[in-house]
Amino acid sequence: MIDEVFILGAGFSHSYCKDLMPLTDDLVNFVLFDHGNSEKREFYRLTEFIKDFFSPDSEKVNFEKLATFLLSNPFQSSGETVETYRELYIDLLSLIADIYGNPTIHEKEDGFENRKILEKFSKRIKESETPIISFNYDTIIEHFLLKDDDWDLATGYSLPVYDFFTNEKHNRDLRKNNNTRLLKLHGSLNWGIPPEEIYNQTVEKIYLSKYQPDMPIHENYISGYFNEPYKLYPFIIPPVSGKTYQSKIIRNLWHQAKYAIMTAKQIHIIGYSLPESDTLVEFLFRAGAGIPPEPNRKKIRVVAPSFTEIQKLRIEKVFQTEKHEHDIQFVNMDAMEYLSTFEN
Template identity: 25%
Template structure:
């Protein structure tokens, strides 16, 4: 089990191009209006129509219809209740599938992978630096520190960074894995997780699974930025379940952050169990870019039950550019954890790369906390520190 656990939210993928949750549907709508998602336009139209239908809800209740987490949760609940205005149960079921397609296409049209040539596609710089930090914690510290990553993000930026660094992710499904694998536990699913069309079992695919015999992974080039766009989720239906050889269903396994995940429990319970185990053994928990939304009661229970144990928590640090998030975490934590709790960087200096600088200087270089904070505050770009560390 890991001594150091990182918990990543949408803010960690922002620099890679992924939209934050409150902006997600606006970005999706812009992709639709600019005809960049023609292959999935019917799904985008269906989601936007249903989103407009939800606007009538606000006459009698409060619902954030511009927030993808709230809208996705509403669609899932409507599917359970078989009720959404004049929609038939079949329409609602198809709407949930459409929402997953919108999520996948929006992510894969926005997350950018730097490309110097077609044969040289890098991971987004902040994730490349993060994987470098994970490797340093495992190999350069004394004593060495086992690490694990728990993430709420659906995208593949970190998965690809693992791939480029030659590190195998352990998604929590696998019965057998190498000792060198790093737990990468995606609590809300991922665009590369499929459901077997024959047996219904959920299984992860890996970046290497998408490579051709020459080791090349298909991509499209963004003419404006020169960066690459991968289509892991959009090509999920080409991937086979290794147990029975059946293809995956076209919609990936992505689930909303509502407390009621019972419909999905059997499929990804292994992932949540592994996440709880990692939390129970953690001496350090670093939460980056996760805002603890009110809709995610699930995480509150996972944290409360997962951190039960004899391990003394040395650090529970939060890095987030939203100052109000600090109070959310304070309200969630018990007296013991509050003694370990800190918001070590000013909110406006709590970017993903700045958190990495601080943690590298403190945990790997053994720098004094005050000096480590000063070093993080001086950094102006993620590239400036990442180039220095590799």
């Protein structure tokens, strides 16, 4: 049994760097329209597709909705080419890598306090080996967990990872004996997969850089690294695309996450709104709420700057059961503000 588990959503990353890390609902508008990238050659085709297909609400398109649409190839049997959707999906991956893989997020002068907060938080997490469940694609939390060189990222991910140059499996560095788990249920920008794996989604191998393991698979890898065999794409999983969970290694991550929630005495849900479309996460939370620790109640803290009554009611319905009435509190705080309340 574990004392606690932290569950991180997009609001966590947005809180760390609001200028550069948009919420997923705002992502397409933030990158393509607000920041003038729609005219860039590499994003022009995707922008035109969004404008044509989703007009007049093209600037309000949800990224995850768009990704699921493209990943599903819904009209391929009606004569539209599979390649069109494949290419648009790759363009979308490039867009996500371009924004969430921004290397300057840790260099902003006005981000000093937030960096200090996450340095203390990551040390606290590692000292207690508290598991983290993340729905984010970025590598912000990894950046801080790796700082003291005592945490092995390949082991921390709890999945088999391979070096993308040698194709050899990463073996645990015995000098790094910290067992903190970071379970990234929606994939990660630094997880590389070959182009042919994008659509079959039965992925059993994740490629990672041995020397810069938290580095996103960015433009140089998306475009091909030296030659074709090293071309990789980020492995990210749109949350409503059920077929992606054909992968055994991803299913195993979900089972680990369920066990962590089931056995935790306290759950911190930070910056995650539990959208209606994300039914798998709802089932994950329901399964985790069913077996509470003694004395029969979990402490659940849901953290966001604000909540609607509908959001509160949805969370309560998911976690409360006939057998167990958990201690749920809604904390109106920014993620960094909330984490700053914890002692190191």
